Amino acid sequence: MKRRTLRDEPLIFERNNERRRRSGFRIPPLDVPETSPADAIPSEFLRSPSTTTPDLGELEVVQHFHRLSQLNYAVDEGLYPLGSCTMKYNPRVNELTAALAGFADIHPFQPASQTQGALRLIWELEAALKAITGMPGMTLQPAAGAHGELAGILMIRKALEARGETRDQVLVPDSAHGTNPATAAFAGFSSVELPSGDDGTVDLNAIDRMMTERVAAIMLTVPNTLGVFESEIVKISNLVHSRGGFIYLDGANLNAFAGRALPGLMGADAMHINLHKTFSTPHGGGGPGAGPVAVSEALLPHLPVPKVIKDGDNLRLEWDDSQSIGPMRGFYGNFLILVRALTYIWSLGSDGLREMSDVAVLYANLVRHRLKDAYHLKYDAPSLHEVVFDDTVQAEKGVHNTDIAKRLLDYGFHPPTMSFPLIVHGALMIEPTESAPPEEVEAFCEAMLAIAREVEENPDMVTSAPHDTPVKRVDEVSAARHLKTRWKPGE
Numbered sequence: 304m305k306r307r308t309l310r311d312e313p314l315i316f317e318r319n320n321e322r323r324r325r326s327g328f329r330i331p332p333l334d335v336p337e338t339s340p341a342d343a344i345p346s347e348f349l350r351s352p353s354t355t356t357p358d359l360g361e362l363e364v365v366q367h368f369h370r371l372s373q374l375n376y377a378v379d380e381g382l383y384p385l386g387s388c389t390m391k392y393n394p395r396v397n398e399l400t401a402a403l404a405g406f407a408d409i410h411p412f413q414p415a416s417q418t419q420g421a422l423r424l425i426w427e428l429e430a431a432l433k434a435i436t437g438m439p440g441m442t443l444q445p446a447a448g449a450h451g452e453l454a455g456i457l458m459i460r461k462a463l464e465a466r467g468e469t470r471d472q473v474l475v476p477d478s479a480h481g482t483n484p485a486t487a488a489f490a491g492f493s494s495v496e497l498p499s500g501d502d503g504t505v506d507l508n509a510i511d512r513m514m515t516e517r518v519a520a521i522m523l524t525v526p527n528t529l530g531v532f533e534s535e536i537v538k539i540s541n542l543v544h545s546r547g548g549f550i551y552l553d554g555a556n557l558n559a560f561a562g563r564a565l566p567g568l569m570g571a572d573a574m575h576i577n578l579h580k581t582f583s584t585p586h587g588g589g590g591p592g593a594g595p596v597a598v599s600e601a602l603l604p605h606l607p608v609p610k611v612i613k614d615g616d617n618l619r620l621e622w623d624d625s626q627s628i629g630p631m632r633g634f635y636g637n638f639l640i641l642v643r644a645l646t647y648i649w650s651l652g653s654d655g656l657r658e659m660s661d662v663a664v665l666y667a668n669l670v671r672h673r674l675k676d677a678y679h680l681k682y683d684a685p686s687l688h689e690v691v692f693d694d695t696v697q698a699e700k701g702v703h704n705t706d707i708a709k710r711l712l713d714y715g716f717h718p719p720t721m722s723f724p725l726i727v728h729g730a731l732m733i734e735p736t737e738s739a740p741p742e743e744v745e746a747f748c749e750a751m752l753a754i755a756r757e758v759e760e761n762p763d764m765v766t767s768a769p770h771d772t773p774v775k776r777v778d779e780v781s782a783a784r785h786l787k788t789r790w791k792p793g794e
């Protein structure tokens with residue numbers, strides 16, 4: 304008999320056995336006249352053909368879902384080095400506070416008199432994030448980084464309107480996250496690509512050339528998606544401001560310098576923060592997250608409403624503001640993410656936050672040092688919290704970054720981010736974060752080195768990977784183009 308491993312758990316429908324029907328419950332015998340469904344329910348409400356549900360016992364159902372849960376990969380399982388995503392551990396104390404009934408059981412329509420604690424939490428988190436960014440204004444409304452970008456760019460548009468200016472371009476570096484040009488376009492601007500210089504940072508001369516009266520803002524990621532700090536940031540800000548433009552900072556990489564440097568001093572006018580990256584709240588699987596936006600003096604009047612206002616000890620939501628860009632959404636539906644983030648910030652304190660980014664940078668540099676002889680580094684400028692290798696060396700043996708990623712699965716690690724940023728061909732973008740135990744970071748490096756040796760000795764082993772997963776290579780293009788989320792009998 305073939306031994307069943309945890310790895311080959313079938314679909315629950317496939318466990319159905321026509322000849323051995325089981326049931327998770329027993330109902331008492333019918334003691335009223337039997338009616339056929341067609342008599343009891345109008346035919347237009349009857350599904351046709353009727354569905355089949357698997358006939359299984361309760362334990363079989365529990366085992367099925369438990370086994371599926373074991374097939375997941377998570378930060379709680381091992382290193383999750385997905386660059387740009389900051390997949391750090393969500394400390395369990397965050398869950399403790401998020402589960403407090405006073406936070407978990409409130410309703411968005413409750414009056415301010417009953418939600419003073421929740422409003423206070425929003426106010427305190429705004430204050431903490433203002434201190435971390437060194438910027439005077441803050442909104443917690445945006446639900447994600449991309450949504451924060453939109454809020455920031457809409458505020459910039461509003462500020463330009465207030466000055467009676469119509470500027471129609473936003474400069475976006477070629478190394479930017481795809482959400483940056485998408486945001487610019489969504490807010491009604493055309494996004495103009497800014498070329499990176501030889502060291503991977505933006506080219507000040509190019510900005511000087513392109514920074515015309517048509518440009519509303521420049522969107523810069525600090526440190527950029529290569530993990531390299533824009534060392535000319537203050538000069539860039541001064542230049543852009545002197546030509547009447549605004550600085551949008553993409554703060555998704557705040558984990559590299561939180562507690563060490565203040566975006567306010569870099570000249571930022573708006574910057575989003577991903578609470579679900581830097582501040583440890585769980586992410587992956589699509590949410591919920593949170594993308595607060597810090598703003599400079601110039602954008603303060605345009606913050607979204609409602610704003611949380613503190614009059615003495617009393618807090619309230621203020622909706623009335625003609626200069627505001629308006630609400631970014633109806634409710635703080637992700638409120639418990641805010642609870643987790645404030646818990647994290649308060650439990651670390653300012654020393655802890657500095658240590659957080661210090662260790663994140665240290666680990667990224669450890670990985671860089673351990674792997675630099677085996678994998679090619681296109682940009683070898685000193686990097687901060689993440690490091691971007693590529694497959695140039697391995698490609699000579701016909702092995703590409705996807706193959707390396709698939710082989711990592713056999714070694715029990717989640718792969719790094721692939722093929723991003725776009726300026727690095729065959730990119731492998733690694734961000735260990737500070738929360739991984741050092742032995743885990745070391746084991747990941749060992750796995751990467753072992754794969755590099757396999758590429759030399761037995762490249763087929765890598766190009767045919769993964770060997771040890773329930774599903775081998777999937778057709779990613781078809782999966783994206785013809786998404787099927789439902790099993791149908793006979794398909």
Ligand SMILES: *Cc1c(COP(=O)(O)O)cnc(C)c1O
Nearest residue numbers: 387447448449480482553555577
């Ligand atoms: C993650 C990320 C974003 C977008 O944030 P979401 O919360 O995923 O919308 C934007 N820019 C960079 C550099 C990022 O890493």
